[in-house]
Amino acid sequence: xxxxxLEIDDLNSQEIEIVLNCAExxxxxxxxxxxxxxxxxxxxxxTRNSMEMAVVQLGGHPVTxxxxxxxxxxxxxxxxxxxxxxCYHAVIGARVFDHGTIKELAEYATVPVINMLSDASxxxxxxxxxxxxxxxxxxxxxxxxxxxxxxNNVARSLAIASGLVGINFRIASPNGYEFADTDTERILxxxxxxxxxxxxxxxxxxxxxxxxxxxxxxxxxSERDDRLQDFSDFxxxxxxxxxxxxxxxxxxxxxAHPGEEATREVLxxxxxxxxxxxxxxxxxxxxxxxxxxxxGIE
Ligand code: CP
Ligand code: NVA
Numbered sequence: 251x252x253x254x255x256l257e258i259d260d261l262n263s264q265e266i267e268i269v270l271n272c273a274e275x276x277x278x279x280x281x282x283x284x285x286x287x288x289x290x291x292x293x294x295x296x297t298r299n300s301m302e303m304a305v306v307q308l309g310g311h312p313v314t315x316x317x318x319x320x321x322x323x324x325x326x327x328x329x330x331x332x333x334x335x336x337c338y339h340a341v342i343g344a345r346v347f348d349h350g351t352i353k354e355l356a357e358y359a360t361v362p363v364i365n366m367l368s369d370a371s372x373x374x375x376x377x378x379x380x381x382x383x384x385x386x387x388x389x390x391x392x393x394x395x396x397x398x399x400x401x402n403n404v405a406r407s408l409a410i411a412s413g414l415v416g417i418n419f420r421i422a423s424p425n426g427y428e429f430a431d432t433d434t435e436r437i438l439x440x441x442x443x444x445x446x447x448x449x450x451x452x453x454x455x456x457x458x459x460x461x462x463x464x465x466x467x468x469x470x471x472s473e474r475d476d477r478l479q480d481f482s483d484f485x486x487x488x489x490x491x492x493x494x495x496x497x498x499x500x501x502x503x504x505x506a507h508p509g510e511e512a513t514r515e516v517l518x519x520x521x522x523x524x525x526x527x528x529x530x531x532x533x534x535x536x537x538x539x540x541x542x543x544x545x546g547i548e
Contacts, residue, residue, distance in 0.1 A: 253542055254356040254363040256349075258373040258411045259440065265541065266414060270381050273530070273537030280543040281310025284340035288314045288366070289331075289355075291322065291346045292468045296504060296531050297366045297374065301343055304536035308543075310340065323351070329358035336360040340543060347469055362542040369469060372403045375503045376411035377534035382527045383417070383459055386499050391416035396457035396494065398422050398450045398486050399511050400477075401429040404463045404503050406437070413440025420445040422453035424480045450484055457494040460521075461501045462486045462511045478510070486512040491521065499523045 254260060261269065286305040290298065298314060305312040320331055332355040335342050342363045346352050349370035356363040365373055384390050395412055397405050401423045409429075412419040419437075421429075425448055429437065437444060447453055454460060465481040466474045491500065500512070500522045508514040517524060 252360060252362055254359075254365075255373050255538060255542070256352055256356055256363070256365045257371045258376045258407045259414060259436070260373070261414075263414045263416075266377070266380065266411070269377060269534065269537045269541045270384060271537070272540040273377075273381055273533040275537075275540075277307040277309075277536055278540060278544075279309040280540050281305055281308035281340060284310045285338050286310050286312045286539075287335040287339040287342045288312055289317065289320070289322065289335075289342070289344040289346075290314065290366070291317045291344075291351070292367065294345055294366070296528055297345060300528075300531035300535050301364075301366065301374075303532050304539055307532075307536055308539055313339070328354045331355070332358035332363070333360070341539060364538065364542070367403060369467075370403055371407045372503070373407045373411075374531065374535060374538070375404055376407040377538060378527055378530040379408055379461070379501060379503070380411055380415060381530045381534050381537075382501060382523055383499070385526070385530075386523065387458065393417045393458040394420065394456060394495075395459040395461060396420045396422070396453040396455075397461045398453060398490075399462045399481065399484055400427050400465055400467070401433070402463060402467050405429075406433050408461065409437045409442065409444065410440055413437055413442030413444070417459075418443040418445075420447065420453040420457065422447050422450040422484065424448060424484060427480065450486075450490060451493060454490060454493045458498055459501060460486060460491060460494050460498055463503050464505070464507055465511055481511070485510065486516050488513065488515050488519065491516060491519070494521075501527050504528055
């Protein structure tokens with residue numbers, strides 16, 4: 251059966267551990283002489299570069315494709331594009347607006363499909379986040395993670411990932427920006443210890459990991475003015491960070507908007523691990539490719 255990664259719970263907790271271990275092992279030649287099609291409906295810096303380099307490190311050839319180049323769903327149906335790309339490539343990655351598009355690609359592809367971010371989720375980011383946290387604390391289970399901000403795609407995948415590995419997850423979002431009930435249900439299925447609040451002070455108290463993301467995600471630009479107002483009390487400042495554990499680390503998936511979801515002082519501060527986290531995008535992408543292309547790897 252072809253394995254896909256559409257959301258982080260397409261891997262179980264043992265498989266996540268294998269991917270993280272692969273990320274820290276030397277590259278093999280899983281992709282020697284093979285291609286990887288990387289489709290982007292939205293802009294990207296980290297995801298494109300980390301995936302391309304991960305493919306190169308495994309001996310493969312990445313082909314990055316903008317939607318207008320293939321006419322995703324316009325010149326050709328999404329299903330036919332998936333079937334065509336499967337003829338040439340060992341793996342397909344896609345960054346899409348509608349999560350339904352990535353599901354459709356997976357339905358028709360005969361090679362693994364990796365979600366490189368959709369409006370609903372960002373599982374590749376969650377893998378890099380877990381590796382960064384594990385490298386810092388030497389473990390994952392039992393840690394306290396505070397997410398301050400929008401209950402968006404990054405938060406959803408991170409919450410599910412946390413539940414799978416036993417990280418306790420507290421999220422502070424303004425009223426109206428909480429997880430949808432269906433998301434909460436899926437997160438709770440992991441057996442997670444989940445706290446949802448509208449008070450950043452409550453979420454951050456004693457946390458080991460403090461995480462935030464932009465208030466306005468790609469595709470929500472028309473809501474930016476309202477969001478700036480609604481999230482104005484949810485900025486991660488040095489003052490707020492003092493309430494976390496003394497040994498806490500600060501993470502952000504990036505790109506950041508300094509002065510909005512986090513101050514420049516926090517982004518560049520002593521507890522910040524954002525550049526290690528960005529680097530880990532490449533290592534975990536490589537680890538995931540090794541896992542998906544070598545089913546059963548230990
Ligand atoms: N974190 C992340 O996915 O960054 P890009 O949008 O630049 O790929
Ligand atoms: N939530 C952000 C993440 C960017 C990596 C977005 O979807 O734009």
